[in-house]
Amino acid sequence: MAIDKNSNGYTFSFAIVMVVVVGALLAVASQGLKTRQDKNATDKKMISILSAINVEATRDNAQEMYDKYVVDSKIIAGKDLSAEAFDVDIKKEFRDKKLAATDRNYPLYICEKDSNKYYVIPVIGTGLWGPIWGFVALESDYSTIYGATFDHKTETPGLGAEIKYASYSDQYTGETVADTSGVFQPIIVVKDGSGSGLNSKVDGITGGTITSKGVEEMTTRTLGVYVNYFNTLN
């Protein structure tokens, strides 16, 4: 029996079969790989937290290193203070337009390295094309930045994507986020090249202005909340 390949019936049947097959294939792939992908995401988060305190971890020893250096974690503000800090998805909460900024959970990771305490703060914001995020580690004076690490989902390679490299994030090391009386001091991203040195300024990325400004916005918005919290401790 010859099939007329230009008939409507054949065209529709072909389209339906194709969509079902492709849909099923992708669904199976997505579900089948989910556990592995989730584990990779968790490992990556641990590696990022550790890299904020300048500890190099690999995917193989992420859990082990995390358990070694991160001694405590908690939520310092938000609507669910008892939640497990590591499991809080700040990206999801940030994207949720219905959730007020004060209702978001603010996790804090307390790390100990060479018997010094460090406080690692996760930040999340918006770049040019999509989300950007990072971790900022403060020294035990609750003010001096010990290390910072940033990452992004879809920023332009060579331009905005440069925020993930040490050449950008190392500029934050040594800057202070609070003055001696505990008043919050934002780190400003500048264009005029005056960012070197410890002056609460860092140099932005050429051709990546919107991403750089996104980093400034997210650190300013988030670190302020934590500085207020640290002030209540003193």
Added chain:
Amino acid sequence: MAEKKEALFSKKNRKLMTDPLDGANPISIQVLGICSALAITVQIEQAFVMSVSVLAVMIFGNVIVSAMRNLIPSRIRIIVQLVVVAALVILVNELLKAFLPDVSEKLSVFVGLIITNCIIMGRLEAFALGNKIWPSLLDGFGNAIGYAWILVAIAFFRELFGSGKIWGFQIIPESFYELGYMNNNMMILPPMALITVALIIWAQRSRNKDLIEEN
């Protein structure tokens, strides 16, 4: 296999692979895939990763469409090609996320670019729909390599003059900078990619006069 009579790497088949490298290059002659040639040639590493992913999607896309060529209704063939490419890209991305997460992070931004890459759709439409599987595979390979070398060549010049590096390693010595040498920030911005492509096209056409159009 049906095409057993013809040698696997006959002259005709070899031509399928070598033509796109020069005389029928997708970027410099057919001017396809220019968008990604501009967007991701700031660094060689990125250009390389993009080239490898295009290579994979191109070969599988060509083979799958070629295998289905007698089944695809002509009225919806573009949609079918799009679905094949999109499904492949998502599948590759899922697999990378699970097994090579570090590569996946590098690739994330390119996934969308691969789907919209005109070369892939162009080859599916122009070649795979009308040819057997093996020639389609060679054609996909050839075109992807033709795309790759141009991309890497552009990235080479942009990275060298834009940031003084090759594959992330500092090439231009520190002493040059002390003497007043400066990286050309213009090279990092998209317009210089266009000009670099144009220079490659110029060089190619002055070497091979057959490529010059009549008017």
